[in-house]
Amino acid sequence: xxxxxxxxxxxxxxxxxxxxxxxxxxxxxxxxxxxxxxxxxxxxxxxxxxxxxxxxxxxxxxxxxxxxxxxxxxxxxxxxxxxxxxxxxxxxxxxxxxxxxxxxxxxxxxxxxxxxxxxxxxxxxxxxxxxxxxxxxxxxxxxxxxxxxxxxxxxxxxxxxxxxxxxxxxxxxxxxxxxxxxxxxxxxxxxxxxxxxxxxxxxxxxxxxxxxxxxxxxxxxxxxxxxxxxxxxxxxxxxxxxxxxxxxxxxxxxxxxxxxxxxxxxxxxxxxxxxxxxxxxxxxxxxxxxxxxxxxxxxxxxxxxxxxxxxxxxxxxxxxxxxxxxxxxxxxxxxxxxxxxxxxxxxxxxxxxxxxxxxxxxxxxxxxxxxxxxxxxxxxxxxxxxxxxxxxxxxxxxxxxxxxxxxxxxxxxxxxxxxxxxxxxxxxxxxxxxxxxxxxxxxxxxxxxxxxxxxxxxxxxxxxxxxxxxxxxxxxxxxxxxxxxxxxxxxxxxxxxxxxxxxxxxxxxxxxxxxxxxxxxxxxxxxxxxxxxxxxxx
Amino acid sequence: xxxxxxxxxxxxxxxxxxxxxxxxxxxxxxxxxxxxxxxxxxxxxxxxxxxxxxxxxxxxxxxxxxxxxxxxxxxxxxxxxxxxxxxxxxxxxxxxxxxxxxxxxxxxxxxxxxxxxxxxxxxxxxxxxxxxxxxxxxxxxxxxxxxxxxxxxxxxxxxxxxxxxxxxxxxxxxxxxxxxxxxxxxxxxxxxxxxxx
Numbered sequence: 001x002x003x004x005x006x007x008x009x010x011x012x013x014x015x016x017x018x019x020x021x022x023x024x025x026x027x028x029x030x031x032x033x034x035x036x037x038x039x040x041x042x043x044x045x046x047x048x049x050x051x052x053x054x055x056x057x058x059x060x061x062x063x064x065x066x067x068x069x070x071x072x073x074x075x076x077x078x079x080x081x082x083x084x085x086x087x088x089x090x091x092x093x094x095x096x097x098x099x100x101x102x103x104x105x106x107x108x109x110x111x112x113x114x115x116x117x118x119x120x121x122x123x124x125x126x127x128x129x130x131x132x133x134x135x136x137x138x139x140x141x142x143x144x145x146x147x148x149x150x151x152x153x154x155x156x157x158x159x160x161x162x163x164x165x166x167x168x169x170x171x172x173x174x175x176x177x178x179x180x181x182x183x184x185x186x187x188x189x190x191x192x193x194x195x196x197x198x199x200x201x202x203x204x205x206x207x208x209x210x211x212x213x214x215x216x217x218x219x220x221x222x223x224x225x226x227x228x229x230x231x232x233x234x235x236x237x238x239x240x241x242x243x244x245x246x247x248x249x250x251x252x253x254x255x256x257x258x259x260x261x262x263x264x265x266x267x268x269x270x271x272x273x274x275x276x277x278x279x280x281x282x283x284x285x286x287x288x289x290x291x292x293x294x295x296x297x298x299x300x301x302x303x304x305x306x307x308x309x310x311x312x313x314x315x316x317x318x319x320x321x322x323x324x325x326x327x328x329x330x331x332x333x334x335x336x337x338x339x340x341x342x343x344x345x346x347x348x349x350x351x352x353x354x355x356x357x358x359x360x361x362x363x364x365x366x367x368x369x370x371x372x373x374x375x376x377x378x379x380x381x382x383x384x385x386x387x388x389x390x391x392x393x394x395x396x397x398x399x400x401x402x403x404x405x406x407x408x409x410x411x412x413x414x415x416x417x418x419x420x421x422x423x424x425x426x427x428x429x430x431x432x433x434x435x436x437x438x439x440x441x442x443x444x445x446x447x448x449x450x451x452x453x454x455x456x457x458x459x460x461x462x463x464x465x466x467x468x469x470x471x472x473x474x475x476x477x478x479x480x481x482x483x484x485x486x487x488x489x490x491x492x493x494x495x496x497x498x499x500x501x502x503x504x505x506x507x508x509x510x511x512x513x514x515x516x517x518x519x520x521x522x523x524x525x526x527x528x529x530x531x532x533x534x535x536x537x538x
Numbered sequence: 539x540x541x542x543x544x545x546x547x548x549x550x551x552x553x554x555x556x557x558x559x560x561x562x563x564x565x566x567x568x569x570x571x572x573x574x575x576x577x578x579x580x581x582x583x584x585x586x587x588x589x590x591x592x593x594x595x596x597x598x599x600x601x602x603x604x605x606x607x608x609x610x611x612x613x614x615x616x617x618x619x620x621x622x623x624x625x626x627x628x629x630x631x632x633x634x635x636x637x638x639x640x641x642x643x644x645x646x647x648x649x650x651x652x653x654x655x656x657x658x659x660x661x662x663x664x665x666x667x668x669x670x671x672x673x674x675x676x677x678x679x680x681x682x683x684x685x686x687x688x689x690x691x692x693x694x695x696x697x698x699x700x701x702x703x704x705x706x707x708x709x710x711x712x713x714x715x716x717x718x719x720x721x722x723x724x725x726x727x728x729x730x731x732x733x734x735x
Binding site for chain 1: 557558559578579580606608609610613632633634637
């Protein structure tokens with residue numbers, strides 16, 4: 001038997017007896033190559049550099065003065081300057097540069113030589129990404145990134161990035177983020193927003209940029225799992241989902257970079273607006289979650305219910321739980337949220353759909369003072385202790401947290417959190433803002449349906465620079481939705497066959513996921529009256 | 539019908555890899571949905587499923603479309619471990635993508651701990667003849683170099699836009715896999731372990 005392996009060995013290896021003794025790896029080159037790849041892709045610590053920039057702490061890097069902002073790392077300024085004249089290049093930051101050229105450019109930059117005029121823009125973009133990756137500390141601290149991710153999860157349903165802007169304004173200030181980080185972050189995000197403004201020609205809108213740059217900017221591929229484990233809102237997710245989540249955060253960062261400008265002169269910290277201050281106090285009352293937790297839960301459940309009416313996105317690989325649908329879009333955070341919380345919630349829903357008002361009145365008709373009682377009377381199905389814990393969780397999380405957009409209530413409402421006994425627990429209705437929720441509901445559904453079908457990350461306001469007036473629903477989306485729905489119908493009419501997609505997923509991407517009749521999801525849907533028999537597993 | 543068949547046939551896990559922006563998703567979507575999407579969304583990870591007859595034999599393909607950007611390389615090994623056959627895509631208009639092909643193939647061997655594995659190399663975007671910078675001969679040469687020790691490796695030029703060879707590339711990959719399985723390739727080519735310990 002002549003194996004190709006044997007042939008190769010005899011050609012390249014030391015004598016047979018030696019090879020037999022030592023069993024040298026048949027291709028030692030692989031090892032090195034792998035190492036190289038790791039060092040490129042990993043989180044920077046492994047790359048030691050004697051230069052001025054790559055892998056050095058931000059504070060130690062030489063800086064350049066940028067008008068209106070102050071000192072930012074020279075490499076960042078140089079790269080942005082160079083790329084500024086190439087913002088219309090298609091796939092900027094997406095298309096990669098040949099490694100050989102990149103190594104050369106890194107050396108050049110590290111020596112402080114700046115960027116040559118003729119350097120291809122993709123090389124510079126790649127070098128910039130590498131620099132970001134290799135910073136000892138990510139530009140945005142993981143805690144803030146996590147909060148942003150939570151804001152991203154609810155952003156589409158609730159506001160036009162108001163939460164994200166508020167969060168950035170509130171949290172991105174010197175104690176949490178060092179001034180040098182802040183200046184660098186702001187410079188970078190301003191530049192990225194500029195790139196995104198040219199998305200008609202370079203095809204890199206904020207979402208695309210976030211997908212390509214998010215991993216460098218927020219440094220999450222490794223850290224995301226830990227961060228999302230720490231988040232009380234978002235369930236543990238596959239690495240891929242965690243990446244998508246934080247990419248959504250990066251997109252918000254690009255979109256709302258102006259909010260970073262609230263600390264324009266980083267040295268002179270102006271007092272924040274009173275409403276924000278109130279929100280801050282509310283935060284400190286409950287533990288570590290973001291101000292968005294209330295709306296997050298509400299939106300997530302609403303989304304979950306409306307999504308389940310048609311097909312459910314879910315990849316084959318994510319079938320561990322019916323909730324753990326993984327998705328390509330940045331709303332993965334919202335699609336697969338709260339698996340554990342929801343499981344408890346199912347019990348409440350089964351007890352007469354009275355938990356819905358508890359989490360924000362998705363069902364306004366059922367909104368009555370009895371809701372609180374009902375919530376208390378909910379039989380804790382999995383086990384009593386868990387149910388109690390969940391109720392406490394709801395109370396502490398939802399009770400005092402309201403969307404920052406309603407300033408009148410935000411100043412008056414006190415968190416009935418169990419951790420802050422000073423304030424008497426107010427009725428839960430105080431915290432449910434029905435006026436905000438109801439009119440937006442149908443639009444939200446429409447949007448969600450569209451997003452589901454389109455599968456894109458376009459739910460946020462399209463123009464990255466808009467101060468917050470974006471509707472969150474662009475004509476492009478609806479067109480895409482219609483087109484794709486048409487496609488789906490065609491596929492369905494074709495009735496499988498060898499040509500048709502074997503699974504017929506949501507829109508263009510997701511295989512259909514049948515649910516088992518006894519699953520939690522099925523029970524939740526049944527209680528909502530949304531379950532069709534076609535979705536059940538035979 | 540597809541349901542009963544798909545139950546009886548074990549899905550084949552195909553992983554599509556390649557540098558960023560070379561058209562992995564376009565190729566996959568063209569194959570699975572028969573559409574050329576003009577979107578420009580960088581992929582993180584997507585999966586598709588399609589059933590078809592190849593050589594009068596039913597095949598259920600689970601296609602995993604992956605991210606090309608360097609930032610996502612840490613996810614690479616994970617899905618490489620799952621894959622049964624690989625489609626390595628590069629763009630004939632992009633030198634970087636081509637340079638990456640070799641290291642990707644090496645990585646497959648490494649992760650799979652095999653000297654031979656079903657791998658299809660696809661030179662995409664050949665509709666853009668004017669921007670072409672990778673000659674067919676260049677790619678052929680690369681693949682021939684690999685064929686010396688991996689007989690289950692082949693090269694095809696494709697165009698996701700015009701649907702040229704799109705079906706062929708996936709079907710050939712399945713054929714390669716069948717050949718590989720039939721020859722007991724998995725046992726034969728497994729690297730021998732240390733016999734001393």
